[in-house]
Amino acid sequence: MSPTTDAIASHEVEAAETEAATKNLVFVAAERLFALHGFQNVSVRDITAAAGVNLASVNYHFGSKDALLFEIFRRRTAELNRERARMLHEANDRNAGKPPVREVLAALLTPPLRWLAPDHERRISLQFLIRARSEGTDEIRQILKTDVSHLRRFSDALLAARPDLSPEEVYWRLHFTLGMLHNNRFAEFDRLNVLSEGTTSEGDVEALLARMLAFAEAGFAA
Amino acid sequence: MSPTTDAIASHEVEAAETEAATKNLVFVAAERLFALHGFQNVSVRDITAAAGVNLASVNYHFGSKDALLFEIFRRRTAELNRERARMLHEANDRNAGKPPVREVLAALLTPPLRWLAPDHERRISLQFLIRARSEGTDEIRQILKTDVSHLRRFSDALLAARPDLSPEEVYWRLHFTLGMLHNNRFAEFDRLNVLSEGTTSEGDVEALLARMLAFAEAGFAA
DNA sequence: GGGGAAGTCTTACGGGCGTTCGAATTTGGC
DNA sequence: GCCAAATTCGAACGCCCGTAAGACTTCCCC
Numbered sequence: 001m002s003p004t005t006d007a008i009a010s011h012e013v014e015a016a017e018t019e020a021a022t023k024n025l026v027f028v029a030a031e032r033l034f035a036l037h038g039f040q041n042v043s044v045r046d047i048t049a050a051a052g053v054n055l056a057s058v059n060y061h062f063g064s065k066d067a068l069l070f071e072i073f074r075r076r077t078a079e080l081n082r083e084r085a086r087m088l089h090e091a092n093d094r095n096a097g098k099p100p101v102r103e104v105l106a107a108l109l110t111p112p113l114r115w116l117a118p119d120h121e122r123r124i125s126l127q128f129l130i131r132a133r134s135e136g137t138d139e140i141r142q143i144l145k146t147d148v149s150h151l152r153r154f155s156d157a158l159l160a161a162r163p164d165l166s167p168e169e170v171y172w173r174l175h176f177t178l179g180m181l182h183n184n185r186f187a188e189f190d191r192l193n194v195l196s197e198g199t200t201s202e203g204d205v206e207a208l209l210a211r212m213l214a215f216a217e218a219g220f221a222a
Numbered sequence: 223m224s225p226t227t228d229a230i231a232s233h234e235v236e237a238a239e240t241e242a243a244t245k246n247l248v249f250v251a252a253e254r255l256f257a258l259h260g261f262q263n264v265s266v267r268d269i270t271a272a273a274g275v276n277l278a279s280v281n282y283h284f285g286s287k288d289a290l291l292f293e294i295f296r297r298r299t300a301e302l303n304r305e306r307a308r309m310l311h312e313a314n315d316r317n318a319g320k321p322p323v324r325e326v327l328a329a330l331l332t333p334p335l336r337w338l339a340p341d342h343e344r345r346i347s348l349q350f351l352i353r354a355r356s357e358g359t360d361e362i363r364q365i366l367k368t369d370v371s372h373l374r375r376f377s378d379a380l381l382a383a384r385p386d387l388s389p390e391e392v393y394w395r396l397h398f399t400l401g402m403l404h405n406n407r408f409a410e411f412d413r414l415n416v417l418s419e420g421t422t423s424e425g426d427v428e429a430l431l432a433r434m435l436a437f438a439e440a441g442f443a444a
Numbered sequence: 445g446g447g448g449a450a451g452t453c454t455t456a457c458g459g460g461c462g463t464t465c466g467a468a469t470t471t472g473g474c
Numbered sequence: 475g476c477c478a479a480a481t482t483c484g485a486a487c488g489c490c491c492g493t494a495a496g497a498c499t500t501c502c503c504c
Contacts, residue, residue, distance in 0.1 A: 020451075038357070040262035044492060054453055059493060061451095134356060134407065135260070141409060148417045155417060169433070171418040176437050179405025180398045185356065187363060188397070195370045195377060196393040211391070215398050218444035219437035242481080266462060276483050281463060283481095288462095 023061040025051040030058075031072050035128035039069055039135050066137050073132050073140055076125045081150045083111035088153060101220045104157040105213055109181060113209040116184060116202070130182055162220065177216045245283040247273040252280075253294050257350035261291055261357050288359050295354050295362055298347045303372045305333035310375060323442045326379040327435055331403060335431040338406060338424070352404055384442065399438045 029051035033042040044065050048055045062068040087107035091099035112129075115122040132140055158170050189202045202208060251273035255264040266287050270277045284290040309329035313321035334351075337344040354362055373396075380392050411424045424430060
């Protein structure tokens with residue numbers, strides 16, 4: 001709230017992110033807690049305590065706990081989809097509008113996997129999004145189910161790249177690929193680390209991305 | 223409880239499943255509701271109402287709501303793992319103890335995918351198990367994380383089938399395959415149906431199994 | 445520097461939750 | 475047919491939750 005009066009640090013008045021400080025504290029704390037423990041297991045009191053703000057803040061700034069969850073979901077989904085769309089667009093430019101399977105898959109998988117990096121600013125956001133997919137409110141689930149416009153850009157690109165396959169087959173293979181992606185929860189990494197006795201390290205996301213792309217591309221080439 | 227006094231229908235005294243009738247009603251109703259709506263979204267009152275029994279039944283027969291969830295999880299996991307272990311055993315017998323990748327993956331994926339069939343008795347159980355993996359209690363999550371003995375039989379078989387690959391690579395590919403499997407929730411099918419405008423039908427589980435096996439095998443062959 | 449808006453704080457309400465208790469009922473062995 | 479154990483039942487307890495109300499404080503513009 002003060003930056004507008006602070007002439008020196010005027011560059012801080014960037015984005016629309018710089019809203020009421022309290023609102024942002026709530027947003028960040030809630031995203032983190034939801035991502036780590038799940039929506040239902042985190043109370044409004046947990047959030048406001050972690051954010052160091054008053055209990056009433058959630059309802060004042062967001063309207064309700066559900067609306068808070070939805071706003072986090074909306075903002076992060078838009079961010080992620082923007083990055084993906086940009087990569088797909090670049091792939092189109094590089095390939096005269098007909099990118100090969102590998103480049104389409106790269107546009108789909110690279111942004112979320114980059115978010116997974118240990119020092120990435122959006123590391124926790126990706127966990128949030130993966131969780132919201134299965135544990136979100138009815139509203140979120142409805143949107144995931146019906147709003148497929150973003151995903152359609154990728155399925156169309158894949159259909160164009162593999163006109164020899166039946167559309168049904170392409171859709172299933174995309175489904176499989178998304179399954180691989182959505183399996184990247186912390187808990188699953190823990191399990192994998194136990195199974196492999198520590199030989200797998202999810203910290204190297206570039207290597208993970210390469211592995212996953214190779215696996216998915218081979219699946220599509222089958 | 224009557225079957226023991228009912229001489230004629232003595233064949234009904236099979237398994238240990240035939241416990242107190244009320245206990246079974248609760249078990250079945252809870253499994254269904256948990257699978258459809260999630261653990262946190264289903265109250266003890268919902269369960270007992272659906273089962274047509276008294277509210278106190280859950281605590282009387284199972285101790286607590288958490289313990290009920292755990293018992294369902296334990297029983298269904300054991301069932302599924304038994305079927306998988308049997309198939310892996312058969313694959314070992316057919317191949318002198320060194321089954322190829324495809325047969326190992328088939329042993330891993332076939333039982334759960336068979337459960338997915340629209341008329342299969344365990345259709346709802348699989349949805350329950352997939353959900354419990356991410357929405358379960360701390361106890362369940364702890365077991366999933368630390369008890370990898372069952373899964374190790376499969377990773378060992380895969381390591382033996384592909385000694386040319388680094389173990390790390392094999393573990394990751396198994397992780398990807400499991401991701402594909404765990405993505406088979408009703409909600410994801412719905413989404414896929416919308417995206418493909420109805421051309422995909424998850425009702426034909428044999429076709430789905432074939433597709434998934436082909437995809438995963440190709441991923442392993444990469 | 446005054447006034448209206450925006451934000452923050454304390455407090456509490458109403459409700460749903462898992463669980464428990466004691467009484468009532470049913471069951472099974474003799 | 476009786477008695478003790480097992481089960482079912484209705485009712486309530488205590489807790490935590492999301493949300494709202496109202497007083498108070500801070501901010502911003504004129």
